[in-house]
Amino acid sequence: MVTATLDVTFAALADPTRRAILARLSRGEATVKELAEPFAMTQPAISKHLKVLERAGLVERGRDAQRRPCRLVAAPMRAATEWLGGYRRFWEESYDRLDQVLSDE
Template structure:
């Protein structure tokens, strides 16, 4: 069937990266961290501020986000600011959009098939 999700998104490595990203984003604290980093880079202390978590607790969340490829950590003097990796989000958004397109096509085909089944056998709608 010509309705497959593109090969570049569904390679084994791509699939594992998507799994890691969606798993990382399944946690509300990590989603809040990603939302904060969308505004700009931040230190661990800045990211921990709105949460009732210890710094080691926030660090664990950051490690999950870093392993998933959603964030990176740089070096600026003694600080290691966290940075949102937008291209990783673009990969996830691309997969979502491709899946949405695929399912939309499938539902359109199903809708057309159901209309065909409801037509009278000779094609005359007045019967």
């Protein structure tokens, strides 16, 4: 289950437009129209990106009268961050060993 969640999360984060949408949503809710403004693409194209983010659990849409604001859901990124953390430790340990080798010479 964790692997499938990571696959969907990383696939959603692989696109620069989707990462920009998440960055915008990290500052607060926004409508599709508001999210589309800085991009040279249509609202339907932004909606397709939002559907990918929704399937990954990174975005949810609410309902506020006639507005359907989108909001960031950061929880799926926690698993990705933890997974990447293992590799961060690997590289830190590798650099520590390299520093030790270089200081011994």
